[in-house]
Amino acid sequence: MILILMFLPGLIKTQDLKNYFKLAGDEFGVPSELLEAIAFVNTRWVHIEPEKFAPPCDGRPPVYGIMGLRDDDWFGHSLVEGAKLLNLPIEVVKKDVYQNIRAGASLLAKFSSEKGLKKGVSRIEDYKDAVAKFSGIPQPEIAQIFAYDVYKALSTGFDGFGIKIEKMDVDLSIFPKNLFEKAGLKIVNPDEINSDDYPPAVWDPSPNYTANRPYTTRIVIHVTQGSFAGSVSWLKNPSSQASAHYVIRSSDGYIVQLVREKDKAWHARCWNNFTLGIEHEGYIENPQVWFTPIMYLESAKLVRNMVNRWSIPVDSNHIIGHNFWQQPQWPVVRREWDFATYDPASTYPTSCNNHTDPGPGWNWSYYLNLIRADQVAPKVVSVIPESGTRNFLAYKSVVINFSIPMDKLSVESNLVINPRDTVTLIWSSDQKTLEIKPNKFWEFSTTYTIKIDTGAKSVFGLKIDGDGDGVPGDPYIIEFTTTAPDVTPPAVVKGYPVGDGVSIYAEMKFVFNEPIESASLSSRVRLFDENDQIVSITSGRHIIKDDKSIVTFKPASVLMRDKTYKVKFLAGLKDLFGNATAEDYVFTFKTEPGFFYQGTLIDSFETIGSWWKPSQSGSTIGVDTTMTNFVITSEKKISGSNSGKLTYKFTGNAGGVVRVYNASKPGIADSYGDLGLWIYGDLSGNKLELWFYNPSNYIVDLGNINWYGWRFISLPISSIPGTSKQFHSIVVRQVSGADKEGELYFDDLQVGGKITSVYSSEIPLDFSLSQNYPNPFNSSTIIEFSLAVKSYVKIYVYDILGREISTIVDGEFESGVHRIKFEADDLPSGVYFYRLIAGKFSQTRKMILIK
Template identity: 40%
Template sequence: MYKVLLLSISMVFILSAQQFEAYFDEASQRYQIPVNILKAVAFSETRGVHIINDEESHQSCIGIPHVYGIMGLRNDHWFGKSVDKASEITGFTPDQITSDERLNILAAAALLDFYAAERRINRNNIHNWKEVIESYSGIKQDAVKPLYSYEIFRVMKEGYISENLSIPVNQEIDLGIFPEYVKPGIDPVYIESEDYGPAVWDPSPNYTNGNISHQFSVVHTTQGGFAGSVSWLKNPAANASTHYIIRSSDGYIVQLVREQNRAWHVVCWNGYSLGVEHEGFVDNPAWYTDEMYIASANLFNHFSVRYNIPFNFNRIIGHNQWQNNAWRIWMQSNYPGIDPTCNTHTDPGIYWDWPFYMQLVSKDTTSPVITGYSPSVTGDSIWANQSIKITFSQRMKKSAAQSAFSITPQVSGVFSWENSGRTLVFKPTGLYQLGQLYQVSFDTSAVNYNNRKLLSGIEFSFVTRSTAPLNVLNTYPAVNQQGISNTVKLKVEFDTPLLTSSITGNIGLFNFSGEPVQIKNVVYSEVDGRGTVTFSPQSSLKFSSDYSIQVSSEIKNILGTSLGTSQNVQFRTADSIYVAGTLIDNFELIKNWKDPNFSGSTIGTDPNATTFTISNEEKYAGSASGKINYVFTGAGGVCRTFNADKPSIGSNSAETFGLWIYGDLSYNYLEYWFYYNASSNVIVKADTLNWTGWKWVEVPVSSITGSGDKLFHSIVIKQSPTGATSGAVYVDNAIRRNPALTDAEEHSLSSVPAEYILHQNFPNPFNPETIIRFSLSENTVVELSVYDILGKKVATLADNVYYDKGNYSLRFSISDHGLSSGIYFYRLKTDRFTAYKKMTIIK
């Protein structure tokens, strides 16, 4: 019975892992669109990443209008109102289409269905979809449309695999239906660029004739797809341009402005700079392909040779170079007539690999060397599933490096790359033989991207373990731990790696009655030879209730050793808390929150992995939350996420300020930073991150020293001596409140209302006071006001105050408002609900 119940739970995890596939299948079947067309559109527009509906984030230096969701829908005057059109067809609201992945895919499929029906195409012939896809793009210029559809057909022909997308190879697709000028490696007859041979000439009207001094070459990122960016840059109303633009997938180049003319790309630097846009989004490194790097580096080498631009970081720069203080100082000394701070954009961002790029641009002849490898220990100490890693001083050509690798006895496995292409990883597809000596060899046939051979190879050996016991090291929650979040992420850590096939059916969550609780997001990971399983409840747990994690004795490690004794870890969830107050930030939009690398207070972190984004992965309320990813590189690290808006939280010492925090069990410190007197900083320790799930974390306003209004400006994660070196914390709903004035009734989870209700006041009639009760079925902002019989507002009990879902009661006293006898009306208003009730005052 125990194992059968647990098996049914594990199926929830399997379905969750395949959710994106299910979304595409559903849309394909509902609207009769080939499923791989839908996936290829998602690849072309966003590389399968759901871009949150946020007008503040993803801003482009060329001003290209924003795209929405995984399918890159639009709502602008250049590409059209595809969000509104899809809303009209499907009945989904624009907000639903732009924020929900499933509805975004369905909306895109509905649009493709509309265009296919309009053209009455034979849907069974994949090539008939070309013009339908071009209509979907919203691109106006006939010559640019094939650039869009070509990329979609190309990826369907060649295939693509990522975390969210799996597009199979389809050799039946004929790319011959496309004009030659859209393809890489085109015949020279189609190349009209007089400046740079490999580029296709397609002029933009946006430039200033002549009068350019070629002092700098600038790397940009489009914040959009290739074809759409070309279309936009040819739009006179865009008021933007670039000399060249490069496609991500194959390095195909279009020239839009002659090198002798000024392109409009870097404000006051235009008269001194050549600009190149690179297709993609700065927060997704998948766009920065080897093909793009190589094509771009060859172009920038051409700039340097032709215009004598030195191969250094002062003259070959990113659009974000204004953030580099050393460069600003250098500019003031060498180019005092140019303002180094007239730009504000941050492309190409933290994922652009500058050392690799400059190596390519300068045609560096330095040979690569091996700088490390693992396993590097002797004796019977290697687990039977351990990866082999070899690290190099430079990026290596993947195919050549993988061919240089061998292992004896022979083992089947797969290759992957880490460390920006500098670490080769070999992972066995099965298990090594137990107690076996293995010999690894790596020869000098491996080369870097400048075709320089490895200086010397390496040979090393290791012996796999033959036996090891299996024990549970620790769990979260711990045995009998109290006050656990009802959205907890549960964790079971073992002292050896697990046999992954034994996990299914052997770990589960149960309520106090012994009934199984459905779970989701089951993840197995290994660190330093220890296996860890994490998972979350499918729905929020009940408050103030007992639960248990159960681990079966049948779970095994990779050597086949069973746990031996079943484990039962009981814990109790926290009491309910209802938070009402003034909503400072709901984290639906990124607004003026900055990446941690923006702040000089952020130290000891990996800039590529330490980020702040708006995410829909975990959310306390609404459709999104803020997500802080951090990686500390040593001791004493600080990750500061700064809000340039610096909202005021007032100075009332009776109030508190807090946020809903989804902890990561890192045991690092959480701090809130404030200003007083506009710029004097105060650091307040809010908590230690020793939990998972959502938790309300507040600090008294009285704990913020200094006079006058306090300005909340930063959320800080500070590395503790025993804290984890990496983690991810979610933040939601920053609220200022007075706990003494929050008069919420006590509730269990089952009492949370299913609908909005404004109850009749009691007593009624009344004098001198009455109680007004209301029920909220979701977290929302509330206005509760009183009106006289003529409709004049005479009292406000809640003026746009944020409340969690729940049941509330507020006291209303006539003495506070000087009201006379008579009939009055009170109104409850939220963004989804409005209701009135009548009450009578008697004297």
């Protein structure tokens, strides 16, 4: 069992996507790694539905799905071809993520077969031309650029924003340095062909321009709404009637120049006469993925060079977006500034431009500050550890944060570590943070001095201001002393589940007192049932936070009621210094005996409704408001499509309160029985409270949040004194020594709900298996069955090929009507069957999973 880090890109989990890529790669005999990298270059693993995205401002045809399939006369008809190879309707390939990946895999297999390639025999580098053909780019030299981007993604790897591409040893020499001479390729190697206007850019001319632009007063920022290579291809297409002066790649800030600055590029319609245009790779709908720090930085360096040569002021009225017409100052600028002078067409009230790039996700203040940053000498704004620190943990990195982006080579060549040690230098993509990571760990009980000497410079050429007095040219020095040797293996300081009465929807969370070596963890985590049989687990995650390892996972299927289980961390678990546990860690728990009986819903948390965010309540105190919020999300739910998610972070050590208030203040009466809701706990140890009016304010302490996963929490309404009772708030109260931050989910607030031994008090006359509901379903569904007598019950789930997918029930049940929740988070869309066996009775029904 390997623990895998998981996120949610859009609505699809990372591991689900990786499973889809692997299934499709195995099915069609192509490397799944190539499918992952192609999807990364084309869409950053986002399933593109063009009707939900802003159209590109240059008229470029859209892409479809996570694989970026095409259906147009320039890039080709891979969408249609892929659907035909799968014998599926085009709309299915458009809408379904897994089928879109399968279509991409079938196309790559076709192109690979044409070149005689075979998976497991051919090197991954041998697929280069098949990958280029997959792009649909008609210019061979630019199609190779697409292939280069794919292989570069594999060679560097990527882990962030819900994308995880494993780093591979890829031979990039398949793209020779002298590509222009050997293969007619123009823009892979920027050292070969540079721009006359801006030397770091690569000159690759477009035919789409008008000679000699009459004026130069502004720079317009665009977003491509597509991939880099595809954008360059389109802007070189004569029939597109579109171009830009520059295009910048997201992953590394690589710049191509298509039109000379003195000439008019066709990028902003009636503004072309007096503007320079820069396209940035990406989609405005996903700025956090595409608008990378390195792209901002390289774009800012380009603009800084341009404004100096063309005497353009650095402000928001001269460096503008294509959406400038939407800005509040537009009516004045349009009427009174040079728009009217240089192009009368732009004096129309709404302008001749109606595009919205670069969108609200473009960080203008950061961007303009980068452009201006060469006026100030760089300095260190923070460092971990602080100079003079004692007992610094020997495995930890030194992290230095600079005020502005630094020239990496000059910093690294002026870095002195005494005593000398072997380290790895890791830069943030914006070149403002340097991590100095020991290759193994620092020597124990040793005082280190780290010096950044005076030759270190910013990317704009100013020397470092080491003492922060505003005068450049002095070194920066820190000193720290490491801890004594660590000879103790890791130990669990907090864990769940343990004890009795554990929810059948529980998940597992264990906190260790120090970081664990991930390699030792991956083969040593087990979940056993009471017969010592291994129970499958999924959604594994290992993170290191606050110098502790946190391990989470969950059963692949819902736990059985009234059963004993064991979580084991097998001996040999190691910390970062190699200290290994000599014995197994064993945690025993027993699930609650009853079934959940649904009451009358007050709120299903499908919409925000009357719920206030914590910041709107005066009772919320002692929190970081940027990290504390309440939203509706589809990440986790007990039923329906959504749940409420509360994230919180306390700023102090005690006294914090987070309140989520319901302005509708639903009325409750003793006759309703219990008030309850499903809560996904975070094992934080903080207090959970429910607040009522009766008619005064009345607080019910539900105890510490000492569980992880879903659990039904309820209390008798009669236990609340007073009359005219109203429920109004869910509150987390900080406990000294508990976690300062966490996240909770809430679902199905109700009256009358309870945990009982059977779902219905009426004994059925016969055995039956009902149709699951909802059906079709997304991620989870309810299966209901009736037993005339106490029986041993098994329910299996099969796929359309008859392969057993999961056992969701395996145990003895009382007579009555029972409901079981089936979780399908890890399954692809498709048709499945579920079969009930109870004594001599058996029945099978069909269900449809649509994601």
